[in-house]
Amino acid sequence: MALDFSKEKTPIKEQEPKVRSKNFEEVCLGYTVEEGILEAGRCIDCKTKPCVAGCPVAIDIPGFIKCIKNNDMPGAAAILDEYTNLPAVCGRVCPQETQCEELCTVGKIKGFEPVAIGKLERLVADWKYANTKKEVAKKSKKSDVKMGKVAVIGSGPAGLTVAGDLAKLGYEVKIYEALHAAGGVLTYGIPEFRLPMKIVEMEIGAMKDLGIDIECNVVVGKTITMQEIMQEFDACFIAVGAGTPLFQGITGTNLNGVYSASEYLTRINLMHGYKFPEYDTPVIKSKNVVVIGGGNVAMDAARCAKRLGAKNVTIVYRRTLKELPARIEEYHHAVEEDINFNWLTNPIEYVNDGKGQLCAVKCIKMELGEPDDSGRRRPVPIEGSEFTFDADCAIEAIGQASNKILLDTFPELKLNKWGNIEADPETGETSVPGIFAGGDIVTGAATVILAMGAGKGAAVAIDSYIKNRYKPK
Amino acid sequence: MFTIVSKKNIAPQEFDIWVEAPRIAKHTKAGQFVVIRIDECGERIPLTIADNDEKKGLIRLIFQVIGNTTAKMSTLEVGDSILDISGPLGTPSEIKNYGTVLMVGGGVGIAALYPIIKALKLAGNKVITILGGRTSDLVIMKEDCAEYSDELIITTDDGSEGMKGVVTGAMEMVVEKGEEIDHCWCIGPSIMMKYGAITAKKLNLPIFVSLNSLMIDGTGMCGCCRVTVDNKIRFACVDGPEFDGLKVDWDEFMSRLTQYKKEEKASMKKYETEVGEQPWH
Numbered sequence A: 001m002a003l004d005f006s007k008e009k010t011p012i013k014e015q016e017p018k019v020r021s022k023n024f025e026e027v028c029l030g031y032t033v034e035e036g037i038l039e040a041g042r043c044i045d046c047k048t049k050p051c052v053a054g055c056p057v058a059i060d061i062p063g064f065i066k067c068i069k070n071n072d073m074p075g076a077a078a079i080l081d082e083y084t085n086l087p088a089v090c091g092r093v094c095p096q097e098t099q100c101e102e103l104c105t106v107g108k109i110k111g112f113e114p115v116a117i118g119k120l121e122r123l124v125a126d127w128k129y130a131n132t133k134k135e136v137a138k139k140s141k142k143s144d145v146k147m148g149k150v151a152v153i154g155s156g157p158a159g160l161t162v163a164g165d166l167a168k169l170g171y172e173v174k175i176y177e178a179l180h181a182a183g184g185v186l187t188y189g190i191p192e193f194r195l196p197m198k199i200v201e202m203e204i205g206a207m208k209d210l211g212i213d214i215e216c217n218v219v220v221g222k223t224i225t226m227q228e229i230m231q232e233f234d235a236c237f238i239a240v241g242a243g244t245p246l247f248q249g250i251t252g253t254n255l256n257g258v259y260s261a262s263e264y265l266t267r268i269n270l271m272h273g274y275k276f277p278e279y280d281t282p283v284i285k286s287k288n289v290v291v292i293g294g295g296n297v298a299m300d301a302a303r304c305a306k307r308l309g310a311k312n313v314t315i316v317y318r319r320t321l322k323e324l325p326a327r328i329e330e331y332h333h334a335v336e337e338d339i340n341f342n343w344l345t346n347p348i349e350y351v352n353d354g355k356g357q358l359c360a361v362k363c364i365k366m367e368l369g370e371p372d373d374s375g376r377r378r379p380v381p382i383e384g385s386e387f388t389f390d391a392d393c394a395i396e397a398i399g400q401a402s403n404k405i406l407l408d409t410f411p412e413l414k415l416n417k418w419g420n421i422e423a424d425p426e427t428g429e430t431s432v433p434g435i436f437a438g439g440d441i442v443t444g445a446a447t448v449i450l451a452m453g454a455g456k457g458a459a460v461a462i463d464s465y466i467k468n469r470y471k472p473k
Numbered sequence B: 001m002f003t004i005v006s007k008k009n010i011a012p013q014e015f016d017i018w019v020e021a022p023r024i025a026k027h028t029k030a031g032q033f034v035v036i037r038i039d040e041c042g043e044r045i046p047l048t049i050a051d052n053d054e055k056k057g058l059i060r061l062i063f064q065v066i067g068n069t070t071a072k073m074s075t076l077e078v079g080d081s082i083l084d085i086s087g088p089l090g091t092p093s094e095i096k097n098y099g100t101v102l103m104v105g106g107g108v109g110i111a112a113l114y115p116i117i118k119a120l121k122l123a124g125n126k127v128i129t130i131l132g133g134r135t136s137d138l139v140i141m142k143e144d145c146a147e148y149s150d151e152l153i154i155t156t157d158d159g160s161e162g163m164k165g166v167v168t169g170a171m172e173m174v175v176e177k178g179e180e181i182d183h184c185w186c187i188g189p190s191i192m193m194k195y196g197a198i199t200a201k202k203l204n205l206p207i208f209v210s211l212n213s214l215m216i217d218g219t220g221m222c223g224c225c226r227v228t229v230d231n232k233i234r235f236a237c238v239d240g241p242e243f244d245g246l247k248v249d250w251d252e253f254m255s256r257l258t259q260y261k262k263e264e265k266a267s268m269k270k271y272e273t274e275v276g277e278q279p280w281h
């Protein structure tokens, strides 16, 4: 086989680290169509298509890539549309390196990088929004006869996916969202420089064009009850996410200057705090910031802190780079932006300056011991290794638990031992007939694409549930 | 749309509005609040649901102009609307027949106390209410509270109405008079709640306070509202806002309220340069 293409992925333009670490604009600038065609040429259209198996929603990857290669962008967009309602989002935030791209045949050849599947997906989605917006809207005019009414609670990726698929099948779908804006973590969590708000808005706009009604400011369990929903709708999908921040609970956690990443990012993203005072919600600008954790959330918080003007931003993680759960691309971006990493380190105290404000973070060094339940080696503190960082801001990004605001009002619903909803992983069926669930509220904090996958499965199951219910006996 | 259907100026820089919000009106219980956002650039701020009219689909909000958002809100008139209102949020007050309850309110906290007074009275309690303020004009909702109180005591710092002094003095007086109090509520400025709790402890009375911490979402999603109660981290928006007043870490609570002082000032200043000299000066 003659490999007449580049070993490396076609380079993609990015904002320079020095420049971008001072603004909130998107880091990655995306491929041009020409670059996309070049990159699509690296796909050898292998028989086994392992990439498809690596994709949680089994997108026909070689199919859309072939269209790009032939400069048939509408064709590529049409293929993506069959599988995903959020291609512009997925192309930007999916961990392709552990999914489709990890399995790509080209990437298995010694010295070769896999095809840049994610970046190609993004190209197609962006092309679609730039070129066919109005056509799409016209084509999918809602039909008047509805197959049934479905309520979706939560407008994150899981909820949006279920809603999109059911609307396409002809259902009347209503999404209830607690916040004033739709999108879930895509809107309140993931920052502008990784996922611009206008991209999320465009994807949501496309869903509204399908006839989906999204009502914000409705906290289900409070504004309306589950009983009311069950009366009004034929079925309901619960996708409320893993919305409650966890704290280590060490001394000083409630000092001023100590945040959960959820608060920090919500101020910045949902409330546009980085544009204070144009927007009314403030976010503190700090000099020395310590971020605790090693996931995407920690990277996002650290990179936001940098963009708000912090001199020193340090991520402390209790394991090592090898165990880092964040996407590798985001880790590299963080390093380029001068974020410091302190591996095998855990904070043990937030130090009070005597006036209720954080002045330092006391840490301890860790070493890796025996593997724990997750199979990763458990970090254990090294006695006597304590040291401190000067810090006027500390951000905990150590994970989120399930939000209880709906669950507390609906005790009929069976939960698992982690407090998440017990639901069939394929269909989303819960212990209550007609109530389905999926996304982070079932799996615990996971990924956009897994949430979408859950939504897809549930859409099929809800469709057959409603059809069975109304089948003439 | 959450349209304002009535508006009254009930005290210097304090406003009483009724707003269309049928679903919230239907589900509200005493002790709950809403989070509002006035416009696209606006902040989300919590306000107590001071009353609700389920039939008309209305909720009542009473607010004091204290910063940027409340200042902007005071310029909204009947017919204008508030962009976002979400609620009813928070755990409702524990309403039951305690016997005799002592209800202590100060400042705009009276707006939060009133629905609880009303619910406790309707639950069959004997209600003794103490309302305090710096001066007579600042003691709001006297008629509202009187309607559901068996006894109403007013205190003012300057003696312009009722007893001269602060609410804690009146609390002691009520007990000295021989009233057997089964439970207290104290809602007002944090310093008043702190001393209310200290007095309750001295008088050996159980007491609830309502913690008006800084909030964003009000649904337990951000942790901005966290407080320490009984040495545990609690989220005021979902676990509260009412807590056992004897167990609150008051100094921490008050310190957390000042986190954004500098930014709040800047925000207000920017607004004032935009709109010019305003009555709140």
Ligand SMILES: Cc1cc2nc3c(=O)[nH]c(=O)nc-3n(C[C@H](O)[C@H](O)[C@H](O)COP(=O)(O)OP(=O)(O)OC[C@H]3O[C@@H](n4cnc5c(N)ncnc54)[C@H](O)[C@@H]3O)c2cc1C
Pocket (backbone or CB within 6 Å): A093, A094, A095, A153, A154, A155, A156, A157, A158, A159, A176, A177, A178, A179, A182, A183, A184, A185, A186, A189, A190, A191, A218, A219, A220, A221, A239, A240, A241, A242, A243, A265, A296, A297, A300, A327, A403, A405, A406, A438, A439, A440, A441, A445, A446, A447, A448, A449, A451
């Ligand atoms: C900062 C951050 C960065 C991330 N980065 C990545 C990444 O790069 N790649 C990736 O794949 N994943 C990433 N993730 C994870 C990913 O965002 C989530 O796994 C995904 O969003 C889960 O989707 P969901 O639909 O289950 O829930 P969510 O996105 O959490 O949405 C749930 C929605 O339900 C609403 N809701 C909650 N309760 C109620 C109620 N009672 N009534 C009405 N509405 C309610 C919430 O307000 C929210 O809008 C990141 C997460 C965070 C926090």
Ligand SMILES: Cc1cc2nc3c(=O)[nH]c(=O)nc-3n(C[C@H](O)[C@H](O)[C@H](O)COP(=O)(O)OP(=O)(O)OC[C@H]3O[C@@H](n4cnc5c(N)ncnc54)[C@H](O)[C@@H]3O)c2cc1C
Pocket (backbone or CB within 6 Å): B033, B043, B045, B046, B047, B048, B049, B062, B063, B064, B065, B066, B067, B068, B069, B070, B071, B108, B111, B112, B211, B212, B213, B214, B215, B241, B257, B258, B261, B264, B265, B267, B268
């Ligand atoms: C559950 C709850 C119920 C509330 N109910 C009412 C109510 O019914 N009526 C009412 O007038 N106010 C109420 N508050 C307080 C109200 O939310 C604040 O006054 C408001 O957020 C101030 O916003 P601002 O932009 O006008 O002022 P800002 O400029 O944000 O703040 C100005 C000043 O107010 C203080 N402040 C800011 N936020 C709060 C807050 N949440 N609580 C107390 N002080 C604050 C600041 O420390 C600062 O000194 C309640 C608060 C909570 C948490």
Ligand code: SF4
Pocket (backbone or CB within 6 Å): A042, A043, A044, A045, A046, A049, A050, A051, A052, A061, A062, A065, A103, A104, A105, A106, A107, A115, A117
């Ligand atoms: S595995 Fe790689 S080479 Fe094979 S079809 Fe998928 S993208 Fe193309």
Ligand code: FES
Pocket (backbone or CB within 6 Å): B214, B215, B216, B217, B218, B219, B220, B221, B222, B223, B224, B225, B226, B235, B236, B237, B238
């Ligand atoms: S206000 Fe966000 S958790 Fe309470």
